[in-house]
Amino acid sequence: MTSRLEHPLHEALGQIVAAEQLVSTPEVLANYSQDKSPFPPLVPAIVVRPGSVNEVRDIMRLAGHHKTPVNTRGGGFSLTGYLGECVEDTIVLDLRRLNRVLDIDAVNFTATAQCGIIMKDLSDQVEAAGLHVHTVGIPIGYTTLGGVLSGVQGGGYPASMCVSGTGLYHLLGLEIVLPSGELLRTNAGGANVHRSQDFTRGGNAPDLTSMFVGDGGCFGIKTEACVRIHPRPQEMAAGCFDFDDFDCLWAALLALTALPELPYESIVILESRPWSLFYFARGTQPTILDQTLSDIEAVLSNNGGRKSPPALQEQALDVGAAEPAYQDLFVNVDRGLLAFVAGKKEFPSVFKQVRELLDREIESRGLDELGVGLMVYFSPMLRHSIYTTISIIFDVDEPGSREAALDLQCRGYEKVVALGACPEPHQGYSSTVNASAWSPEFRQLMTGIKQMLDPERLLNRGLWGL
Ligand SMILES: Cc1cc2nc3c(=O)[nH]c(=O)nc-3n(C[C@H](O)[C@H](O)[C@H](O)COP(=O)(O)OP(=O)(O)OC[C@H]3O[C@@H](n4cnc5c(N)ncnc54)[C@H](O)[C@@H]3O)c2cc1C
Structure with a gap:
């Protein structure tokens, strides 16, 4: 392993970016060693912080010349x-x-942007212009x-994914x-060199x-990236219903998602005893919003739900609008995240099958005692x-947790993956799990x-097993 101060391209990289944008001190490199998972840290050999597209291009040319991988x-x-690769x-x-x-x-x-x-x-900048851009539900800061466009299936899950879909639905060009x-x-300037602005995806070519x-x-x-932005009603309302069993909850969810006009912006179901279904809606006028909430609540009541206690009702706006209090609940917890669609x-x-696997493992190995x-x-x-x-919560202070x-x-x-569902992360280890289920034809195309x-496998080497 190369010593931290002796990266072979240190000097050449210093010709591309200013010295302070080149990181090779162990203390700062350590900040780059860990993501938000329980995976062990990997300290990189060198970090470069380019400030322009041309610097990125020069770094790639340099890396290509020396066959040095770039992450x-x-x-x-x-x-x-x-x-590891x-x-x-x-x-x-x-x-x-x-x-x-x-x-x-x-x-x-x-x-x-x-x-x-x-x-x-x-x-913030789009909101300052009086409009809204779909970003992510939790780690927006x-x-x-x-x-997010690269590392999350579908280009990311915004707080309003229930009705807006993933980032891909709003992306126009790259x-x-x-x-x-x-x-x-x-897209613009690429698929059509005469077009200066993106306004539809795949307009002049297959959608690359x-x-x-x-x-x-x-x-x-x-x-x-060029993304679609939207006007957004400012009035918000939210609530929470409890369900004693999964079957009732599921019937309610099927009924809600089958309505001809979806009345909500967000639905979040927390597994608890009883199950809690948070609903969140936006509207231009409070009176219309009141009616929207009544419509949602009628569906929930008809399927065996009842209004949750006030403590949960009070959280409903935070959950639905993904307010900072709700975000912190996720960002500041040590956990492994098993996220899938x-x-x-x-x-x-x-x-049911994923839960059974996790429950069985936790119980048979006494993992709850490890936190x-x-x-x-x-x-x-x-x-x-x-x-x-x-979220698979663990205790950093408990050995083995x-x-x-x-x-x-x-x-x-x-x-x-074995059950045919899709992991949210398209990065690191999960990419190799996804790729393990590729057909030979699919793998051949991806490899090609x-x-x-x-050809030199410079970028994110090993991702998808490529
Ligand atoms: C607590 C928590 C909650 C989360 N909640 C949500 C959520 O609500 N919605 C959601 O969508 N996601 C959520 N995520 C997932 C998160 O958005 C993804 O992991 C995302 O990829 C992280 O973006 P990042 O900028 O930190 O990228 P990194 O972690 O730095 O990189 C992720 C991947 O993208 C690649 N990459 C980064 N930048 C570029 C680029 N410019 N060009 C090409 N490749 C690039 C990297 O090489 C890597 O493979 C959550 C994650 C955590 C930890």
């Missing part, structure tokens, strides 16, 4: 660790200096636009630095933008699927694309 990094909020001599590219909003277009309802921007900064250092525009969504960053480095019809069986426990919630994603997160949580997390993802774009 892209945004906010470091990944869920399933870094790949990405450590030795790997250059870690921290993209958070590419953080400008380039355009907010209130006529076409689009925002164009550099991909290292923190989601909250993007959101930490994750980057590029990290600017990408390819492993060769070339610059690709997937999607190919880079949820790729974990293995096909290219996203430097710019299943078809709505398939969900009850998938969920390992579960926290579960799920939400409908549009009408067709269910997004679930099972982190390792046990990690083991449960890995086995959980293996089970999810990687080989064409990145």
Whole structure:
């Protein structure tokens, strides 16, 4: 392993970025060693913080010339660790200096931003223009636009995913630095060189933008993205209903998601005894919103639900609007996150089997005595699927607790894939679990694309087993 101060390209990288943007001191490198998972830390050899697209391109050309791997990094909020293959001599590219909003277009309802921007900064600037951009439900203050578009299935899950869908539904075009250092525009300026602005995806060619969504960053480095933005009603209302058993809860959810007009912006179901279903709606006028809530509550009552106690009702707005108090509940807890999406019809069986696996392991190995426990919630994603997160909480001070949580997390993802469902993270370890289920034909195509774009396997080497 190369000594931290002797990375072979240290001097050459110093010709591309200013000295202070080159990190090789052990104390600072340590900050880059860990994501938000129980996976063990991997300290990188060197970190570079480019401040322009041209610097990113020069770094890729240099890396290509020396066949040195490059690992892209945004906010470091990944869920399933870094790949061992990405450590030795790997250059870690921290993209958070590419953080400008380039355009907010209130006529076409689009925002164009550099991909290292923190989601909250993007959101704040779009909100200042009186509009809304879909970002992420929880870690809005930490994750980057590029990290979420790359590292999450479907390009990310916003708080309003129940009705807005994933980031991909709102993404119009990307600017990408390819492993060769070339610059690709997937839409305006690329698929049509005469077009200066993105307004529809795949307008002049097959939709190549999607190919880079949820790729974990293995096909290219996203430097710019154009996304759709929206007006948003400001009045909010929320509530919570309890259900004594899963069957009633499920019947209520099926009924709600089958309504011709979805009356809610968000539904969050917390597994507890009884089950709690939080509902959250927006509207332009309080009176209309009152009616919307009554409509939701009628469906819930008709299916055996009852209003939750006041303590839960009081949390409903925080949960629905993903307010900071609710976000902190997740961000500041040590846990392994088992997050996945299943078809709505398939969900009850998938969920039951994953839960049974985890419960069996916790009980038979006495893991609760190590401080390992579960926290579960799920939400409908549009009408067709269910997004679930099972937090595997551990106790950092209890020897063996982190390792046990990690083991449960890995086995959980293996089970999810074996049951035909989809892990949320498209990064680190989970990419290899996903790839284990690829058909030979699919693998051949993916290998061919990687080989064409990145013959030296420079970018995020080992992701998807490529
Ligand atoms: C507590 C918690 C709650 C979460 N809740 C949500 C949620 O509500 N909704 C949601 O969508 N996600 C959620 N996530 C998942 C999180 O959004 C993803 O892990 C996301 O990928 C992290 O973004 P990041 O900027 O931190 O990227 P990183 O963790 O730094 O990188 C993630 C992956 O993307 C690649 N990458 C990063 N930037 C680029 C780029 N510019 N170009 C190409 N590849 C790149 C990296 O190489 C890596 O493979 C949550 C995560 C945590 C820890």
